[in-house]
Amino acid sequence: MTSQILGGVTLAYLIAGLLFLAALLWSAPRVKSFALGLLGGALAAHTLAFFARWVASYDQAAAVAPPADYWAWLQLVIHQVPLSNYYESLVFFSWCLACLTLFFLHRYAETFLGVVGGLLASLTLAYASLGVDSSIKPLMPALKSNWLLIHVITCFLGYAAFGLAFGAGLLYLIQALTSRPKTPGPPLMDRLIYRAAVIGFIFLTLGILTGAVWAETAWGRYWSWDPKETASLITWFIYAALLHARLVRGWQGRPIAWLAVVGFAAVLFTYLGVSFLLPGLHSYLN
Amino acid sequence: MTQAPSSTSLPGRLWRTLTSLRLTLVLLIILALVSLVGTVRVQVFDTAWFLVPLGLFVLNLTACLIRGLPRAVRRSRQRLTPAAALELPERARFSWPESLNPHPGVEKALHRELGPVQKSNEDDRLVYFWERGRFRPLGPYVVHLSLLVILTGALLGKFLGVQGSLSLNEGEVSQNFVSAGKEKPLDFKARLDDFQALYYPNGAPREFRSDLIFIKPGQAPQQAVCRVNDPVTFGGFTFYQSSYGHTVGLEVKNGDNSLILEAPVGRTVELPGGRAHFRVLEYRPDLVMPGEQGGPGKRLGPAARLAYWEDSNHHPWIIVLLKNRPELADQQPGPYRFFLKDAKFFSVLQVKRDPGVWWVYAGFILLLPGFYLAFLRPTERWALVLRRKPSGGWDARLLGAAPRAREAFQDRLQRLQAILPKGGPA
Numbered sequence: 288m289t290s291q292i293l294g295g296v297t298l299a300y301l302i303a304g305l306l307f308l309a310a311l312l313w314s315a316p317r318v319k320s321f322a323l324g325l326l327g328g329a330l331a332a333h334t335l336a337f338f339a340r341w342v343a344s345y346d347q348a349a350a351v352a353p354p355a356d357y358w359a360w361l362q363l364v365i366h367q368v369p370l371s372n373y374y375e376s377l378v379f380f381s382w383c384l385a386c387l388t389l390f391f392l393h394r395y396a397e398t399f400l401g402v403v404g405g406l407l408a409s410l411t412l413a414y415a416s417l418g419v420d421s422s423i424k425p426l427m428p429a430l431k432s433n434w435l436l437i438h439v440i441t442c443f444l445g446y447a448a449f450g451l452a453f454g455a456g457l458l459y460l461i462q463a464l465t466s467r468p469k470t471p472g473p474p475l476m477d478r479l480i481y482r483a484a485v486i487g488f489i490f491l492t493l494g495i496l497t498g499a500v501w502a503e504t505a506w507g508r509y510w511s512w513d514p515k516e517t518a519s520l521i522t523w524f525i526y527a528a529l530l531h532a533r534l535v536r537g538w539q540g541r542p543i544a545w546l547a548v549v550g551f552a553a554v555l556f557t558y559l560g561v562s563f564l565l566p567g568l569h570s571y572l573n
Numbered sequence: 574m575t576q577a578p579s580s581t582s583l584p585g586r587l588w589r590t591l592t593s594l595r596l597t598l599v600l601l602i603i604l605a606l607v608s609l610v611g612t613v614r615v616q617v618f619d620t621a622w623f624l625v626p627l628g629l630f631v632l633n634l635t636a637c638l639i640r641g642l643p644r645a646v647r648r649s650r651q652r653l654t655p656a657a658a659l660e661l662p663e664r665a666r667f668s669w670p671e672s673l674n675p676h677p678g679v680e681k682a683l684h685r686e687l688g689p690v691q692k693s694n695e696d697d698r699l700v701y702f703w704e705r706g707r708f709r710p711l712g713p714y715v716v717h718l719s720l721l722v723i724l725t726g727a728l729l730g731k732f733l734g735v736q737g738s739l740s741l742n743e744g745e746v747s748q749n750f751v752s753a754g755k756e757k758p759l760d761f762k763a764r765l766d767d768f769q770a771l772y773y774p775n776g777a778p779r780e781f782r783s784d785l786i787f788i789k790p791g792q793a794p795q796q797a798v799c800r801v802n803d804p805v806t807f808g809g810f811t812f813y814q815s816s817y818g819h820t821v822g823l824e825v826k827n828g829d830n831s832l833i834l835e836a837p838v839g840r841t842v843e844l845p846g847g848r849a850h851f852r853v854l855e856y857r858p859d860l861v862m863p864g865e866q867g868g869p870g871k872r873l874g875p876a877a878r879l880a881y882w883e884d885s886n887h888h889p890w891i892i893v894l895l896k897n898r899p900e901l902a903d904q905q906p907g908p909y910r911f912f913l914k915d916a917k918f919f920s921v922l923q924v925k926r927d928p929g930v931w932w933v934y935a936g937f938i939l940l941l942p943g944f945y946l947a948f949l950r951p952t953e954r955w956a957l958v959l960r961r962k963p964s965g966g967w968d969a970r971l972l973g974a975a976p977r978a979r980e981a982f983q984d985r986l987q988r989l990q991a992i993l994p995k996g997g998p999a
Contacts, residue, residue: 351773395980425773428780428801478980485948492944496937505802507736507813507925509933510727514612521612524605528598534713535594553605561612 289343290416292336293378297412299329300385304405311398319398326392326405330385333412337382340369344423351425366431370439372424373562377415379439380558383447384408387486391451395479403454434501442494442519448487449526449547449554455479456547463541477539480547488526495519518557525550591636600630631724634717645710655693658702658956661972664986667994671965678996679957679969686989687955702956709977712947719939726932734927739812741765742820742835743917746788750924761789761808766796768817768918781814783920799922809926816921819856821877822914823894836879837919849909851881856916860895873897877913881906951978957993969993 306322309315344367354360369375388404391397415421459476498516503509510516529546532538590596603626611617651657669675683690683701690703737752746764749756767784783799787807797805804813820837825844836842841852860876875896882889890906894913902910953975960968971989975982 351779425775425777425779428778431780432802489944489948492940496940500934500937503930504804505813506815507804507811507923507927509930512611512615512618517608517612521605521608524601524608528601528605531594531597531601 300409307401381411445490452483453551456544522553653704706952715943723936726929730929813923
C-alpha cells in the first residue's frame with residue numbers, strides 16, 4: 288500500500304517540478320498555481336504514507352511485545368517512528384524537501400524554488416523506492432529511545448534546508464555564467480541562499496545537540512568522535528563560516544553560493560558517505 | 574575605562590589579529606580539514622593538529638566576546654526614544670486634508686500592522702513609534718558564550734571525569750572497576766543478579782538487560798535494571814549496558830588432579846604450572862547440527878570451542894567440548910582433559926563520572942535563546958511623525974529601519990504606504 292502511494296507521490300513531485308519549470312520559462316501564473324496545488328497534494332499523500340508506515344511498524348512491534356499500559360503504548364509508538372533505517376530516512380528526507388519548498392514558496396513566491404525542491408524530492412524518493420531495501424525491520428536495542436524521533440527530524444530538516452540552499456546556490460552560479468534573463472535577479476537568490484542556510488544551521492545544531500544528549504543517556508559519552516559526529520561537525524564548521532562571512536564581513540553573491548555548494552557536499556558526506564564508507568553507530572550497513 | 578591598545582604596537586596588532594574575523598574563518602577551515610582526517614584517524618583529535626587550532630579558536634571567541642559584548646549590552650539597553658525615532662531614515666511622506674481627523678484611523682492601522690505603539694508629543698509634532706528585536710545585538714554573543722561553556726564542560730570532563738568498565742558474572746559482587754588499565758575502588762558494592770539477552774523471532778537482538786543490586790554500608794540494598802539506552806546512576810557513578818558474554822564453567826583433570834575453573838569467553842586462562850594456557854573461543858547454549866536431507870536439526874546440547882597451547886611458540890589445538898558427551902575428552906591432546914560443566918552470562922557495564930556534563934547541557938540550553946535572538950529576532954524600528962500644516966490638515970512622515978530583515982521591512986512598508994494615506998483601514 289505505502290509503496291504504491293509513494294510511487295504516485297514520486298511522479299507527482301516530478302510533474303510539479305516540471306510544471307514549475309514550464310511556469311518559469313513561459314511565465315504562466317496558472318500553470319504555477321496548478322503546480323503548487325499538485326505539490327501540496329503530493330505532500331499530503333506523502334504524509335499519509337509516512338503515518339501508514341508508522342502504524343505498520345507499530346503493529347509489527349506490538350505483535351512481539353504488546354504494551355501493558357498507556358505509557359508503554361506511548362513509548363512503543365514513539366520508538367517505532369519510521370526513521371530507523373536508510374529507506375525510511377530517504378523517504379523522510381524527501382518529505383522535508385517538499386515541506387520546506389512549500390514553506391519557502393509561501394514566503395518568497397519564487398517559481399525556481401519549486402523546480403529545485405520538486406525535482407530533488409522526486410529524485411530522492413525514486414532512489415529510495417528503486418534502490419533500497421524497504422522492508423520493516425525490528426528495532427535494534429541501540430535505537431530504542433525517545434531521542435530518535437527529535438534527533439532524526441531536526442537533522443533531516445537541516446539537511447533539506449541545506450539542499451535548497453545548494454539548489455539556489457547552483458542556480459546562482461549557473462546564472463552568473465550564462466546570465467539568462469527571466470530567472471530571478473541574483474540579489475534575491477543570494478538572500479534565499481542565506482535564509483535557507485540559516486534555517487539549516489539552526490536545525491543542524493539542534494540535531495547535533497539532541498544527538499549528544501542521546502549519546503550521553505545511552506552510552507555515557509556526549510561526544511565520541513564517531514565518523515558521523517565528526518562529519519556533522521565539519522558541516523557545521525562550513526556553514527558557520529558561511530554565516531560569519533555573510534553577517535560580519537558582508538560577503539554576498541558568488542563566494543556565498545560556492546560555500547553553499549561545498550557545504551552541501553559535506554552534508555552528503557555526512558548523510559551517505561559516512562554511512563556507507565565508514566563503520567560506526569550511524570552506519571546503515573547491515 | 575581601559576584604553577584600547579594602539580593599533581601599531583605589538584599588543585595592539587596581536588589584539589586585532591585575535592579579534593579578527595579572518596582568524597575565525599581560517600580556524601574554522603583548518604578545524605574542518607583536520608576533522609576530515611579525523612573521520613578516518615580518530616587519534617588526530619588528541620594531537621596538536623587539532624588542539625592548537627581549537628585553543629586559538631577559544632582565544633578568538635573570548636577576545637571577540639570581550640571586545641563586542643559591552644557595546645552590545647549598551648545598545649540593547651537603549652530603548653527607542655521619540656528623539657531617536659526622529660533620526661530614523663525617511664521612507665514615505667503624505668498628507669491629509671483638513672476634513673479628515675487622521676488620529677483614530679492611524680492608530681488603528683499601526684496597531685493592526687505592528688501591535689501596540691507608543692505615542693509622544695515633541696514640540697509641535699506627534700510621534701508614534703515602535704520597535705522590536707532590541708536585544709538582537711546580544712544574540713551572537715550569547716551563542717559564542719554558550720560555545721565556551723560547552724568547551725569548558727568538555728575540559729572538566731577530560732581532566733576531572735572518570736571512565737572505566739565493570740565486568741560482572743551473574744551472581745558476582747565487585748567493589749572495583751577498571752579504568753585505563755588500573756583497578757579503581759568504588760565506595761559501594763555492585764552485584765549482578767541476572768543478565769538477559771532477548772531476541773526477535775528473526776534472531777535480531779531485541780533487548781539486553783542487567784539486573785543489578787547496589788550495596789552501600791548502612792543502607793538498604795538497592796535494586797536497579799540497566800538496559801541499552803537506559804542507564805543507572807548510583808553513588809555518583811553512572812552505569813551503561815555496554816557488552817556481554819558467557820562465562821563457561823569447566824572441570825580440568827590432569828591425571829588424578831581435578832580443578833574447577835571459570836573462563837569468560839575470549840579471555841586467556843593459565844593452567845597451574847604456568848606452561849599451558851587455554852582460551853574459550855565460543856559457547857553455544859544448544860548446538861544444532863543440520864539434519865539429513867533437510868530433516869529436523871540434530872540438537873547436541875551445550876557446546877564450547879577452545880584453543881589450547883603448551884607454550885607460546887606452539888600452534889594451539891582447537892578442542893570442541895560437548896556437555897552431553899564427556900567421553901569425547903579422551904581424544905583431547907596434551908595431559909589435560911577438559912569437561913564442560915555449566916555456563917552463565919557476564920555483563921560489561923561502562924562506569925562513568927563526568928562533572929562537565931552539566932556545563933555542556935547548560936551550554937546547549939543557552940544556545941537556544943542565542944539562536945533565537947541572533948537569527949529570528951531582527952531589529953526593526955518604525956516611527957510615524959504627524960505635524961499640523963499651517964494651512965490646515967496634517968503632514969505625515971513615515972520613518973523606519975531594519976538592517977537585517979530587508980524583505981519583511983519592504984513588505985510592511987508597502988502595506989503601510991497603501992493604508993496610511995487613506996487615513997487608516999476602511
